[in-house]
Amino acid sequence: MVLEKLGTSLKNTLQKIAKSIFVDEKLLNELVKDIQRALLQADVNVQLVFDLTNKIKDRIKKEETPKGLTKKEHLINVVYDELVNFLGKEQSKIEVREKPFKIMLVGLFGSGKTTTAGKLARYFAKRGFKAALIGLDIHRPAAMEQLEQVAKQANVPCFLDKKEKNPLKIYDEFKDRYKNFDVLIIDTAGRDALSKDLIEEIEKVSEKIKAHENLLVISADIGQAAQKQAEQFHKSCNITGIIVTKMDGTARGGGSLTACAVSGAPIKFIGVGEKLEDMESYNPKGFVSRLLGMGDLEALLEKAKEAIKVEEAEDLSKRLLKGDFTLIDLYEQMQAMKKMGPLNKIIEMIPGFSQMQLPKEVLNVQEGKLEKWKFAMDSMTKEELEDPELISSERIDRISKGSGINAKDIRDLVKQYRMGKKLVKMMKGSGGDINKIMRKFKGKLPGI
Numbered sequence: 001m002v003l004e005k006l007g008t009s010l011k012n013t014l015q016k017i018a019k020s021i022f023v024d025e026k027l028l029n030e031l032v033k034d035i036q037r038a039l040l041q042a043d044v045n046v047q048l049v050f051d052l053t054n055k056i057k058d059r060i061k062k063e064e065t066p067k068g069l070t071k072k073e074h075l076i077n078v079v080y081d082e083l084v085n086f087l088g089k090e091q092s093k094i095e096v097r098e099k100p101f102k103i104m105l106v107g108l109f110g111s112g113k114t115t116t117a118g119k120l121a122r123y124f125a126k127r128g129f130k131a132a133l134i135g136l137d138i139h140r141p142a143a144m145e146q147l148e149q150v151a152k153q154a155n156v157p158c159f160l161d162k163k164e165k166n167p168l169k170i171y172d173e174f175k176d177r178y179k180n181f182d183v184l185i186i187d188t189a190g191r192d193a194l195s196k197d198l199i200e201e202i203e204k205v206s207e208k209i210k211a212h213e214n215l216l217v218i219s220a221d222i223g224q225a226a227q228k229q230a231e232q233f234h235k236s237c238n239i240t241g242i243i244v245t246k247m248d249g250t251a252r253g254g255g256s257l258t259a260c261a262v263s264g265a266p267i268k269f270i271g272v273g274e275k276l277e278d279m280e281s282y283n284p285k286g287f288v289s290r291l292l293g294m295g296d297l298e299a300l301l302e303k304a305k306e307a308i309k310v311e312e313a314e315d316l317s318k319r320l321l322k323g324d325f326t327l328i329d330l331y332e333q334m335q336a337m338k339k340m341g342p343l344n345k346i347i348e349m350i351p352g353f354s355q356m357q358l359p360k361e362v363l364n365v366q367e368g369k370l371e372k373w374k375f376a377m378d379s380m381t382k383e384e385l386e387d388p389e390l391i392s393s394e395r396i397d398r399i400s401k402g403s404g405i406n407a408k409d410i411r412d413l414v415k416q417y418r419m420g421k422k423l424v425k426m427m428k429g430s431g432g433d434i435n436k437i438m439r440k441f442k443g444k445l446p447g448i
Helices: 004-019 025-041 046-062 071-086 113-126 143-154 167-173 175-180 196-209 220-237 253-261 284-291 297-307 310-322 327-340 343-347 360-378 382-386 393-403 407-430 434-441
Strands: 101-106 131-135 183-187 213-219 241-245 267-271 279-281
Touching (some): 046 071, 101 196, 167 175, 213 253, 241 253, 327 382, 360 393, 393 407
Parallel strands (some): 101 213
């Protein structure tokens, strides 16, 4: 998970509120200290941390508890609101308004611009836009080759000239072909520092291209130094947004996020892994919800839309409501989940499930089982897939020999199917209360 330590610390803080009998000065002071400790460990600026916790204390002391809420609920709401404000307030989306819509990427050497260009191309292509990459990094060795490889992975065209040393000439060389695309993503040169020659080159390229979006790509591992970089680039290049890369696996991510949030330019995307799919629209509300273990339904739905067609989802929903649930349905769900990303990332987006704090080993086991179950299903007959109750011990032995999958794993698959079918019935009768359902299922799901 992105900023896993920070998320765990904040979740523990909320659990402390939930378990407390009274909301008093002692609890408030403990809460403030816990939040301060968590944010400082995530490399957030000390003054910003104190400003945030002072706001939380002031609001709790001065505000009346709204009708319909308990003091505990109000305290949690205040923490959530102030963290959202702290990390950027509102979501800032990119709207493709005209064709071709030009996005220019700027940043220092090693910030991940070229990989991010590929991620952006994949992002827009998945949303039905015809995207292309343009390579204007004439300084970094092998920059053009890397962009070429990234373009192949993203399955989009790439315009570049490995011999030309003038970025303006490279841009003009393919000008007649740009009108065939909805989105153009321009990868520019970086440097080890924001030097005078870099600024001059960016200004010339920016004047030539007149991009609709000038996005600064900045690495999360630089921590609080992100603010100075963002402000300098903003001043020099009039950036319209920021993409924070390498947000996975760094304790300094909190520092870079908050530093960017106060720089004057909105964060548009965050990079959460090395694959081209590992980039998310940055939504402060959803991001904070995930950190606090409340899930992020909006991000989950966006991933689901990419993985499964609306018509297929509606058809599956209708069948589930009727009580029709076969291994074919489970198979389709598994394929869709695989496209959505690693199970641990999906779990943290589901309200209720994200608060369960399932051990990593459990999630890894489940990931491995999905692969095995998929092979087992390929060795089943159509009748067995449609009516898994037919799968006897003899049939399990046959499926095991045909697929090379252990008989125990196949029995787990049948068990998972039965639990899934039971879950559908329970969902209809529980009003969707996930906690009530999970209490009944605890210890019964394979691998949990």
